[in-house]
Amino acid sequence: EVQLVESGGDLVQPGGSLRLSCSASGFTFSSYAMHWVRQAPGKGLEYVSAINSNGGSTFYADSVKGRFTISRDYSTKTLFLEMSNLSADDTAVYYCVKDLREWELLGVFHSWGQGTLVTVSP
Amino acid sequence: EIQVTQSPSSLSASVGDRVTITCRAGQSINTYINWYQQKPGKAPKLLIYAASNLQSGFPSRFGGSGSGTDFTLTIVSLQPEDFATYYCQQSYTSPWTFGQGTKVEIK
Numbered sequence: 001e002v003q004l005v006e007s008g009g010d011l012v013q014p015g016g017s018l019r020l021s022c023s024a025s026g027f028t029f030s031s032y033a034m035h036w037v038r039q040a041p042g043k044g045l046e047y048v049s050a051i052n053s054n055g056g057s058t059f060y061a062d063s064v065k066g067r068f069t070i071s072r073d074y075s076t077k078t079l080f081l082e083m084s085n086l087s088a089d090d091t092a093v094y095y096c097v098k099d100l101r102e103w104e105l106l107g108v109f110h111s112w113g114q115g116t117l118v119t120v121s122p
Numbered sequence: 123e124i125q126v127t128q129s130p131s132s133l134s135a136s137v138g139d140r141v142t143i144t145c146r147a148g149q150s151i152n153t154y155i156n157w158y159q160q161k162p163g164k165a166p167k168l169l170i171y172a173a174s175n176l177q178s179g180f181p182s183r184f185g186g187s188g189s190g191t192d193f194t195l196t197i198v199s200l201q202p203e204d205f206a207t208y209y210c211q212q213s214y215t216s217p218w219t220f221g222q223g224t225k226v227e228i229k
Contacts, residue, residue, distance in 0.1 A: 045158070045166065045209055045220045059216045062123070095165055107213035108156050108172075112165035 002026040002111040004096045009116030016086050016120070022079040022096030022113055029077040030054075033105040036070065036081050038092035039115075048094070049081060052105045059105075063089070086120045093117050124148050126212050128221025134229040141197040143224045145210035148191075154214035155193045157186055160223075161206045169208070170195065200226070 008020040020036070036048040049070040050059040058070050069082040079096055093115040100108035125148035135141050145155060153173035158166040159180075168177045170186040173193060183198045197204055205228055210221040 044223045045160075045211070047211075047216075047218045047220070050216065050218075061217050100168075100171060107211075107216060107218040108168065109158070109166070109211070110168050110171075110177075112167070114165055 002098060004098060004111060004113035006094065006096045006113045006116035009094065009118045011119045011121060012086055013122055014087055014120055017082070017084040018086065018118060020081040020083070020094055020096075020116060020118070022081075024077045024079065024096075024098070027098065027111075028102070029072075030074050031102040033099040034070075034072060034079045035097040035099065035107075035109060036079075037095045037097050037109060037112075038090075038118075039095070040089075040092040043092075046092070047107075050099075050105060050107065051079070053103055057105065083118070086118075088120050091118060091120045123217055124151065124212050124214060124219055126210060126219050126221045128210050128224055130224060131222060132225040132227060134227045135200050136229045137200055137202055139200045139229075141200050141204075141226060143195040143208055143210075143226075145188075145193040145195070145221050146191055147193075147212055147214075150190045151212050151214035153189045154212055155186075155188065156211045156213055157195045158209045158211065159204075159206045160209065166209065171213075197226075202228075 003025045035050045096113040097109045098111040100110040157170040160166040
C-alpha cells in the first residue's frame, strides 16, 4: 500500500524559511515522479512543484519559482520542499503526491499524503 | 498557463439524482483532464484520469467524458457517500492547473 507521510509544517514568520519532508513507502520510490500540491484554508487546490523520477527535471508554479526548491533522497525515500521568503499567501496544507505511472511525469496526481500545515503569520 | 474553468461552484442534489459537473480548458488539451474527489478534512483522491478512465476503488456510477476543451463528470445516481467537493485538473502541460472546485451538497 502506498504511504506518503508529510512532516515539517509549522508556524513561521513572513520572510522565513521552512523545509517540508515526505516519507514514501509501499512503492518503488525511484520509479515515480513526485509532486507537491497545496490548499489554502477553505480554498481550492494549487499545484506547487514536481520532480521527475531521476531527479533531473523539476517544475514550479510561477507563484513559488525562485523561492521553493524540490528535491528527493533515494536512500531514505524522502521528498523535500525547501521554502524561503515565505508570505501569508503561502499559508496552506501541503500535500505530497505520487504520479500515476512509473518513469513518466504525467502530472496525474495518483496518491496523496495526509498533508502538513504551513502557517505564515507574524 | 492553461486556465481551467469549472462549473457550477456548488450544487444541491438529492440521493438518486443525476449530477453533471463541467470543466472547460482555455485551450485544447486533448483528453488530458483528471477529476478528484475531496471530502472535508481529507486529502483529495484521484477519481478519473485521462478524461474517462475510472480509478480503481470508485464505483461505475461515476463517469467522465469530453475532449479538446470541454469535459464532463457525471454521477448517474448520487449516493450519500458522494457528497464532497470535486476538482478537475489539466495534465496537458506544466504548470498543471485545477478548476475551482464544485461542492456537491445534500438537498
